Every structure is written in C-alpha cells, then in structure tokens.
Amino acid sequence: MKLSALTKVAAIGGIAALTLTSCAANESASGSTEGGAAASSLSGNLIGAGASSQGSAQEAWVAGFQTANPDVTVNYDPTGSGAGRETFQQGASAFAGSDRAFKLEEIEAGPFDACAADSGIVEFPAYISPIALIFNVEGVDSLKLDAPTVAKIFSGEITSWDDAAIAAQNEGVTLPAQNIVAVHRSDKSGTTENFTDYLTAAAPAEWTPGAIEEWPTEFGGEAAQGTSGVVEAVANGVGTIGYADASRAGDLSTVEIKVGEEYVAYSPEAAAAIVDASPLEEGRGEHDLAVTIDRSTTEAGVYPIVLVSYLIGCEAYEDAANAELAKAYFNYIVSAEGQDLAAESAGSAPISDSLRSKIQPAIDAIS
Structure with a gap:
C-alpha cells in the first residue's frame, strides 16, 4: 500500500x-x-x-x-x-x-x-560481517558446534546443554544439565534470513523452513526486537544462545562453527573471504x-554464517x-x-x- x-x-x-x-x-x-x-x-x-x-x-x-x-x-x-x-x-x-x-x-x-x-x-x-552465535552458559567460555546441531538447537529439538550432540563436539568442557533458551529476532530481519540461509544450505535435513526473514513461531524460543534486543536477551538470560551481527557480540561467549573438518571462529577476514569467493546472482x-553466498563451503579458514x-x-x-x-x-x-x-x-x-x-x-x- x-x-x-x-x-x-x-x-x-x-x-x-x-x-x-x-x-x-x-x-x-x-x-x-x-x-x-x-x-x-x-x-x-x-x-x-x-x-x-x-x-x-x-x-x-x-x-x-x-x-x-x-x-x-x-x-x-x-x-x-x-x-x-x-x-x-x-x-x-x-x-x-x-x-x-x-x-x-x-x-x-x-x-x-x-x-x-x-x-x-x-x-x-x-x-x-560475520553473524556470531552468542551464548551465556555459566562456566562455559567457548563451544564448538556443527550445522546440524545448531539447527536442532534453534528448532527446539535439542533442549539441554548437556545433550550428547553438543558434548561429543566439546570434549573436556563441563556442560550443565540446563535448559537451552534459544533467542531469535521478533521482527522481520535480514539477519534471520542470512542465519536461516546458512542452516538451509549446511543442514537441510535438520532445518526445513528454508531461508526466512520471520522466525517460525512453531519452534518456540524467546523473541527479541532488533540486534540490540537479541544481545540483551542473551546477556541477561540463563542458558541462552542467539545470533547477532558479530560487531555487537561484545564480551559474550561465541561458537566456533564446523567447516569441513575444522572449527572456525568468526572474524572479519573469514567473512570477507567467503563473499569474494561467491558469485553474483543471475x-x-x-x-x-x-551476491549468492556459498554457505555449504568446506574451504579452510572460511566462516559461513556471514551477513552481507x-x-x-x-x-x-x-x-x-x-x-x-x-x-x-x-x-x-x-x-x-x-x-x-x-x-x-x-x-x-x-x-x-x-x-x-x-x-x-x-x-x-x-x-
């Protein structure tokens, strides 16, 4: 209108x-x-x-x-x-x-x-910029996760921090038997679309809604307005995890994402590399x-959850x-x-x- x-x-x-x-x-x-x-x-x-x-x-x-x-x-x-x-x-x-x-x-x-x-x-x-997965779990400073596990966390299939799928990728980390609170954007968001585009490409069996700007309400979780709202909800919550532009991650703990056979921490350099390696849409x-981002790449040193x-x-x-x-x-x-x-x-x-x-x-x- x-x-x-x-x-x-x-x-x-x-x-x-x-x-x-x-x-x-x-x-x-x-x-x-x-x-x-x-x-x-x-x-x-x-x-x-x-x-x-x-x-x-x-x-x-x-x-x-x-x-x-x-x-x-x-x-x-x-x-x-x-x-x-x-x-x-x-x-x-x-x-x-x-x-x-x-x-x-x-x-x-x-x-x-x-x-x-x-x-x-x-x-x-x-x-x-990379999109960081930010989390707030007492006693846990860093985590490694692959795409299927991330998809299951945000779809509500994995609900506890000591789940076997998380523990298997984080040997030596003491994970609490604590409920996971997955925080997502409440507003129509390009950050959400970029994040779900990654899940669609890298974990298609575990993430079925596709690349979407509005979060599917059937998955539950906690909704927050804007980037600042997600960061605030994760920072002030207990057992929380969310996604946000990495520049706003601050002092929050972040997840290393599995790419190929390695886990890659976010960085501006890794984000820029994947954009240059991706073609323009026809x-x-x-x-x-x-730009059509290659989210499922296995190239070394590339961070796939990137916001363009x-x-x-x-x-x-x-x-x-x-x-x-x-x-x-x-x-x-x-x-x-x-x-x-x-x-x-x-x-x-x-x-x-x-x-x-x-x-x-x-x-x-x-x-």
Whole structure:
C-alpha cells in the first residue's frame, strides 16, 4: 500500500528525529586539493532507513560524511531490513540499508516511489560481517558446534546443554544439565534470513523452513526486537544462545562453527573471504549486485554464517537533490576511507578492491 502524502511527511519527520551525528573528523568525501580538503558544495537532507546491523557503521559514516560536507544532514533510522525496504519503496526515504537484496519478484511488483518512472534500482554490498552465535552458559567460555546441531538447537529439538550432540563436539568442557533458551529476532530481519540461509544450505535435513526473514513461531524460543534486543536477551538470560551481527557480540561467549573438518571462529577476514569467493546472482539488472553466498563451503579458514548488508537506491531519482546526495554518500561509504572507518567502529570486514570495482559503475549510474 502506498503512503499518503501526510503519512510520508510524518514518516520522514520521525526518521529525521533520529539523526545520527558525531564530531569525529575525517578527510573530505568530495575530493581534495594540494592545499588540503576542498570545500564541499553539497547541501540538504538525505534520509535512509533499514538494517540495524549497519547501525554502528552508519553512525561512523554519517559522522565522517557530515564532517566533510557540513551543509548536509544524513538521517538513518535503524528500523530493521524489512521496514527499511518498505520505507524506501513507499518513497519515505531516499535509500535503504538491508541485510538482503530485494527479491526479483519484489522488484517486478514495485513500485519504488522515490525513483523516477521506469527507473531500476541500485543494490550493492556495503557492509560485510560475520553473524556470531552468542551464548551465556555459566562456566562455559567457548563451544564448538556443527550445522546440524545448531539447527536442532534453534528448532527446539535439542533442549539441554548437556545433550550428547553438543558434548561429543566439546570434549573436556563441563556442560550443565540446563535448559537451552534459544533467542531469535521478533521482527522481520535480514539477519534471520542470512542465519536461516546458512542452516538451509549446511543442514537441510535438520532445518526445513528454508531461508526466512520471520522466525517460525512453531519452534518456540524467546523473541527479541532488533540486534540490540537479541544481545540483551542473551546477556541477561540463563542458558541462552542467539545470533547477532558479530560487531555487537561484545564480551559474550561465541561458537566456533564446523567447516569441513575444522572449527572456525568468526572474524572479519573469514567473512570477507567467503563473499569474494561467491558469485553474483543471475537474472538481475546491470546495477543490482546481489551476491549468492556459498554457505555449504568446506574451504579452510572460511566462516559461513556471514551477513552481507546492502545499500539500496535508485538508478534515477524523482528528486534530483536526492540523487546528488545519495550518490555522494554511497561513494563515501564504499571508499577505502569509509570502509576502514566502519571496520574500526563496527568490526566489519572492508570490501575488497575487486568488489569495489564492481560496485563503482552502479554508483556512477545514479542520476
């Protein structure tokens, strides 16, 4: 359903109230001269919404971009991937952050109200991070688990921490006879879809719902809103386990995942490696760079539960001001400076030069 004009204004006002700001200083995103940073000619407001996984990175990107462009205000509301895509489609934001790309049938159904008539959309990976399995079990600092065991834990088939399937992979670890509380996202979430996509690929016999954004209620467990809600529920619970963007794991214990014959701890490097080794999806537009992650790989040193979070905009905007600002902001985010800033602030994996070379033509096409 399209938003009315009044509703769009209200939505934009609500997003604008959540402006992410910082006084961090960065070099100009608009170019420089031999004498130093060039003065920016950009001005106006740019509104975005979407993936909460990008929250910390967006705070850093907004701060750096606004420092380089002091007459620009960027507002990013981390409402979740599903809400972000809907807000963008309805024209209440100029761009979206999403932990999955739009599906082909969603693109065909349209419309995208921020975009000019007959415009395609621009989608590309901007934030790469492992999804960590975080847990809180007294006396247990680390765990090793394979995909079938993870699937059985989150589907409710394995209910106690001293289950034989867990014990067999964790020799020497004293596991309590304690109920497992599996925490999942209550909201429509790209993190959930990435996690369940891994389970679908790596444990198809044990995980049958497929790759889904909304958790299947028949599996029970504890529901929590957003990334921060899952982290809080695991941290404050007893015998809890959940999944969250690794940058938000903090001091919580995490699981090493079995890949091939070894168990691999999450790391930005292992996450970036699997993205570079994965192909782009077929059948998409020239500037729609959705990646098909090989979740069932047995390659050494690769971490398969990875979140690839996208930036989404228009090839051609209805509003020329949005086009100019979105293009400049996207360029800043994918730059080496922007990616290094996100890595420092959020623990993400900087995109490779190879991936950047594929993304740049998509950003250049924005008008």
